Amino acid sequence: MDLTLNEKRLLVALESVGSADAATLANLMGTHREAVVQYANLASERGLVDVERHISRRYILTREGRAYAGKGLPERQVFESFENEIPMRDLQAHPLAKIAIGWMRKKGWVVIRDGVVQKTGSAVPGPDEAALARLGEGGAITDGEGVADLLRRGLVEEEETVTYTVSITPRGRELLARGLDLQEEVGTLTRDQILSGAWKDLPLRRYDVTKLPKRAYPGKTHPYQRLLDEMRRVLLDMGFTEIAGGIVQSSFWNFDALFQPQDHPAREMQDTFFLGERWPLPEGYERVRDMHEHGGETSSIGWGGTWSAAKAEQCVLRTHTTSLSIQHLVEHPEPPVKAFCIGRVYRREATDPTHLAEFEQLEGVVMDEEVDFRHLLGFLKEFYRKMGFEKIRFRPGYFPYTEPSVEPEVYVDGLGWVELGGAGIFRQEVTAPFGIEHPVLAWGLGVSRVAMLRLGLRDLRHLYRSDVEWVRQMPVYGGRR
């Protein structure tokens, strides 16, 4: 049996007394009560001692109670402050009158007639007064008649004390009789002990592996960042180049270049964060203007009407990362181009658990000579498969700058088919003004939707205003795959 040194010392302390309360033992051992209880519990698991836990209740005076101790309850003090009778008005001048009058009447000591308080003749001290008197003498009582009344009046309060009695068992005595090695156990090994070889003779303290350690918290990336990084990794693995850019975009790049008509509802101040700043239009903007007005040199008829350059110059907080994709394509018109972007986008929406004014969007574009609609579906399938969504299907969709358009849906256990993003081939009205001659496959995805599915979130705001505890608890590796 491997006793700790402290258990052994406890047995030694018990040798002469046999049984004692923890406080006494603490004195004997030169330690504190809580430590004794801990050693005793260990020893009791081995059957060497018995530990008895007693709970005792006693009552002590509250602040108000202390004020009356010695002087008597308010009703007694007031009762004794006048002779046989007194006008109510006069009695009310007594500082305790407010409390006392009710009690005097309740106890039948007085009656009130025509505004005069008259003694009834009987005012025998009750058990409550007796209890108060006892409290006044001893400071505390365990129980007795009258205590309940004082408790109700808030004059006393209950105090609970737990004491432990430790007794040595025959088995403990047996062990003691055999003699105990009381040499100090070693916790942390010192450099000297290791180098000198002294460790060979030292009793090394044994630790209890069933006791959990103090919890440590490592530094960590945010769970959402880990998800974003996983998506970046998937796209980098698929050969996509990463793009990034400004939060502030001109309406030209955010809307006009993407053939969003100038009177489109998304371009109203209710839906988009407009800024006071303006950006000059890029060279060749006239081709975009012509596209809007009459379809330029394509088979399009355009939106008609008159295109306003002033409207296109107005800056916005980007409403999608497509404004970056189109600029990347304009800067890299030679095929093949495969690019992606994960960035924050802005919508003028009131914040609630499922709507935010800012959130991340993922977007991928592929431009090459021979790509077609089937390849768009192929890239989507591959991306979602790598993200862990095995089942995917497509439905017709609508997005202002793609044609054809599809809405991918993935199957999620427990939820069924969930719409996850949008995709399509850039309209010629988008690509032609910039001389982009080959089809551009594009798809986008609200990353926060995936975050909700993967991180089990109900409130999107937790991604951006996070509970430290949640970040501490979320495992770095989720065990998926």
Next chain:
Amino acid sequence: MAIITLPYRYLERLTGTDRQTIIECIPMIGADIERIEEDHMDVEFFPDRPDLYSAEGVARAMRGFLGIEEGLPVYTVSHPGIAFSVDPGLASIRPCLGSAVIRNVNLDEEAVESLMGLQEALHWAIGRGRGKVAIGVHDLDAVTPPFHYIASPRHRSFVPLDFDREMTLDEILTDHPKGRDYAHLVEGFPRFPLIVDADDQVLSFPPIINSELTRITTATKNILLDCTGTDKKAVMMAVNIICTALAEAGATIEMVTVEGEEMPTLAPAERVVSVEECASLLGLPLSPADMARLLARMRFGAEPDGDSRVRVLVPCYRADILHDWDIFEDVAIAYGIENFDAALPAISTIAEEHPTMVIARAARSVMVGLGYLEMIPFTLTNERVIYEKMQRDPLPGTLRVLHPISEEQTVVRTDLLALLLEMLQANKHRELPQRLFAIGDVVEDCITYQKVAAVSIHPAADFSEAYAVADVFCRELSLSYTVAESADPAFIDGRRGDIIVDGKIVGVFGEIHPTVLNAFDLEHPVAAFALDLRAVPGYPVPPGTPSPGGR
């Protein structure tokens, strides 16, 4: 988006098919089912297909898709008997008028509601909230042709819908609920648009309200339609959609002569499209006959034109056909999106991480190694948080949004430190020490770039801790830097340092000022540091960020 209520019984009668087929078919022609109820479903159709905003329109598309009735729907239009004049004074107010007479309508309560629903959805989708197009339907038999679309003095009066007394046009704008909703559309005009009949009775005050006189009821037999607006094409599209929907329900359409023009013709537009272009866009082997067959299912008139082209007649109600590719999408839908073979093309590309992300990744690994937890704060904040509470002067390049949605979100952040202090405040009840960091975009003078910031809160947090973290961060990111005493009022004087690279202050560290701690309701010292990541060697000039000042 427009959500359309489709009663099954009516739809079953119009399509000649059963409820289950309808429910399965709807998503495949392009729509989201919002709700399936006992006797109807609510469906959200895409904004480019206003022709699907009525049960009649949906039935027309569905009959084609299911092969019940294919090809171009033909609508006969009878010759005009009624004339409409347009006042030249409207040219600068609301110039365009489209009109038609719809006879022999058979309206029950449901049909009246459906017509009103279509009208409202079109106001939203084509009419842009009635500004571009506003639609009025009238009981033709309550008034006397010919009709006149006039620019009227504002003091004229009539009894508007839902009221029982005459009101002047100005009164309507202030006292009628619709008047208040749409007054902004006629604001500033000296005269107001008005439609009157031969006896000078008012039919409508477009785009605000109709007259009670011409209210549509279940007793209405003949309808006069007016669409007014600022864009002729959009106005006529609204006319076409309403006329063809009512024609689908059995009514007959009669032309109206508007200033000599007979309308509507309800005639299709013709496009000759390339089969090869469609086949290569979709990745399908297609013959002209295949393509024509598929398009017929989508209710186009389509026939092969030689061996490489298809002649397509686009129904007059299709607002979405701007370009040949819009027709190709319908080929894909008719073919069935689920029938495409998804495939990956053989393209060889080599991926590249964005340089700012490479730096951010390195920065993250250092901070995580130091035991810091990452946070991803919002980028929208307010000046109270990032300047006032921090005791800092507002940066001149701070970007303010014009119409904030709340007082909390009025500017784009220029720094991350205040947002981390906010995060500590929100996590006050959590165990200390807390060490948090953030890396992310900030915007100054319209330029987006990245910063890093870190905070450490616990009873022993001090200047030395902040200095040590700032120092190791800079060393790990290969920044050669010097330090000078800082004047940043967010920190305690004598316990703050500026990080200087190439003679420029690029960061700061130290102990947060107690006034700032109080402002964020924090109870322990905070050691903090913040750095502009542009100082890191290899940081790129942000691409795609044109700047007014040049950079």
